Amino acid sequence: MEANNEKYVRLSHMLKEWTKEDVVVAFSGGADSALLLRAACDAALENGTDVYAVTVMTKLHPGSDLDTARRVAREMGALHRVLEIDELDEAGIKENPVDRCYRCKKSIFRKIRALAETLNVRCVLEGTNEDDLHEYRPGLKALKELRILSPLAQCHITKQEVRELARRRGVSVAERPASPCLATRLPYGTHITCDKLQMIERGEAYIREMGFYNVRLRLHGDIARIEVDAEALDGLFRRREELTEQLKELGFTYITIDLEGFRSGSMDIKIS
Structure with missing residues (x-):
C-alpha cells in the first residue's frame, strides 16, 4: 500500500x-x-x-x-x-x-x-x-x-x-471490467462488419447480465468461443442451455466455452 x-x-x-x-x-x-x-x-x-x-x-x-x-x-x-x-x-x-x-x-x-x-x-x-x-x-x-x-x-x-x-479516491468505475475494442474478439485477417460487432456486443452484454464479470465472446467463423474467469466456468456450464438458446437467437451458430477461461489478448498468442 x-x-x-x-x-x-x-x-x-x-x-x-x-x-x-x-x-x-x-x-x-x-x-x-x-x-x-x-x-x-x-x-x-x-x-x-x-x-x-x-x-x-x-x-x-x-x-x-x-x-x-x-x-x-x-x-x-x-x-x-x-x-x-x-x-x-x-x-x-x-x-x-x-x-x-x-x-x-x-x-x-x-x-x-x-x-x-x-x-x-x-x-x-x-x-x-x-x-x-x-x-x-x-x-x-x-x-x-x-x-x-x-x-x-x-x-x-x-x-x-x-x-x-x-x-x-472514490472513482465510481474503479471495479468496471476492462472493455477493449470489439475487433479484439475476431481473429486477425477477418473481415470486420458492423453486424458481427453488434452480435458480439449483445452476446457479451447478455452474459454479463447473467452475473459474470470478465467476459469475452471471440468469434471464429461460425464458432463463438466464450471466455469467463476460470472460477466461473462451472457456473457458466450449468447455465449452458439458457446461454445457448439466447446466443442462437442473436445469430450465433456454434457455442463453445473456452476451458482456459478469461485471458486478455488471447487472440495475440501466435504473434506476441
Whole structure:
C-alpha cells in the first residue's frame, strides 16, 4: 500500500506541473483513464486550469461506454467532449490487420491532437498502465509518434494498483471490467462488419447480465468461443442451455466455452 501511495504522489506531482496549463485527457470511462482524470482534475483545481475529457465514439466500442464516460466526467468536474470517428474506413482496418491497434490509435489520436489544438491545449494525456507495456500493444508506437503522454505507465502503476487507488479516491468505475475494442474478439485477417460487432456486443452484454464479470465472446467463423474467469466456468456450464438458446437467437451458430477461461489478448498468442 505504501508503494501505491508513493506512485500516486509522483503522479500528482507530474500532473501539477502539466496542469499549469489546460490539458486534454483521452477518456474512455474505464478505470485507467478515470483514475488519470481524477488526478488531473485534482491538480488542475489547485492550478485554476481546465481539464478536457475527450471520449471517442466509434463502431468498435459498445455504445454504453459513452454513457458511462459522460457520467464520470461530470462527477469529476471535467469539460467533456465527444469525437465521432469511423475508424473502419478512416484507419484502414476492415480486414483486421495484425497492426490494427497501431493504425486505429494513430487515426484516433491524430483527431484528439487536432481537437486539442483548437482548444489551445498542448498537453494530451492517456491511460496506458504499467501492465500494458508488457503485452502485445502495437498502438503504443502511435502514442509515441504523436507525443501523447502516459502518466500511469511513467509512474509504473499496474492495473491492480489502478483499481486500488481508484477505490480509495472514490472513482465510481474503479471495479468496471476492462472493455477493449470489439475487433479484439475476431481473429486477425477477418473481415470486420458492423453486424458481427453488434452480435458480439449483445452476446457479451447478455452474459454479463447473467452475473459474470470478465467476459469475452471471440468469434471464429461460425464458432463463438466464450471466455469467463476460470472460477466461473462451472457456473457458466450449468447455465449452458439458457446461454445457448439466447446466443442462437442473436445469430450465433456454434457455442463453445473456452476451458482456459478469461485471458486478455488471447487472440495475440501466435504473434506476441
